[in-house]
Amino acid sequence: MTSLADTPKAPGALRYTLLINAAPQSSQASKSALRFAESLLQMGHNIERLFFYGDGVLNASSLTVMPQDEINIPAAWHALIEANGLSSVVCVSSAIRRGIVDTAEAQRHELYATSCFTSSEIGGLGQLIEALSNSDRMLSFG
Amino acid sequence: MNSLHIIAKAPTSASIAELSAIVDEGDVLIFIEDGIYFARTEFSPSSAPRFNHLECYFLEEDLAARGIDILEGMQTVDTRGFVALSARLPRSVSWY
Numbered sequence: 001m002t003s004l005a006d007t008p009k010a011p012g013a014l015r016y017t018l019l020i021n022a023a024p025q026s027s028q029a030s031k032s033a034l035r036f037a038e039s040l041l042q043m044g045h046n047i048e049r050l051f052f053y054g055d056g057v058l059n060a061s062s063l064t065v066m067p068q069d070e071i072n073i074p075a076a077w078h079a080l081i082e083a084n085g086l087s088s089v090v091c092v093s094s095a096i097r098r099g100i101v102d103t104a105e106a107q108r109h110e111l112y113a114t115s116c117f118t119s120s121e122i123g124g125l126g127q128l129i130e131a132l133s134n135s136d137r138m139l140s141f142g
Numbered sequence: 143m144n145s146l147h148i149i150a151k152a153p154t155s156a157s158i159a160e161l162s163a164i165v166d167e168g169d170v171l172i173f174i175e176d177g178i179y180f181a182r183t184e185f186s187p188s189s190a191p192r193f194n195h196l197e198c199y200f201l202e203e204d205l206a207a208r209g210i211d212i213l214e215g216m217q218t219v220d221t222r223g224f225v226a227l228s229a230r231l232p233r234s235v236s237w238y
Contacts (some may be wrong), residue, residue, distance in 0.1 A: 032150070137229070137234065
């Protein structure tokens with residue numbers, strides 16, 4: 001994927017934080033957020049941080065397999081984050097209860113597998129507050 | 143300070159009442175996902191004397207996905223237009 005963030009920034013470029021609260025399998029919301037994120041980067045705006053909360057943490061699952069004729073939304077998020085060097089944080093308390101763990105959490109809880117895409121980090125709500133203080137806009141997708 | 147209201151759920155009598163009570167003069171509304179079905183309520187521009195003064199938009203992709211025809215007077219935007227609205231309004235409120 002080409003980096004959308006390489007697009008020259010418009011003079012009115014804004015910094016956005018997007019809060020994603022819905023699982024990719026349960027509603028259209030995470031797909032709406034993904035399309036919104038792609039468009040805002042194409043338009044020259046910046047993403048300060050993506051924050052996945054509640055069921056939204058399932059968007060960071062590297063173990064999701066979709067039928068071939070359906071979009072794999074977690075894989076699409078991963079590609080967008082990687083291609084554009086975005087900051088992406090998954091709420092730790094939402095994540096571990098849903099089986100979304102990285103290497104550190106797997107070791108801490110003595111689990112035998114990891115399930116979080118390496119493009120996202122597992123963190124806390126403080127990182128959402130920090131991002132909001134550096135953002136011009138925050139949009140929530142449920 | 144005006145807000146962009148992002149309505150993503152199908153209308154109910156309760157949500158129509160809440161929206162009517164909360165939306166301020168100068169606020170902008172965008173209907174996305176199942177919020178598209180507001181096109182068949184009093185928020186529809188063709189039957190909306192009460193809401194004629196409000197700036198309302200329907201997301202084109204979600205209208206097409208649900209087979210809802212564009213009515214006369216209805217304003218639509220694509221996702222880039224949605225981004226532009228979010229940049230124009232200083233705050234957003236998500237209804238879901």
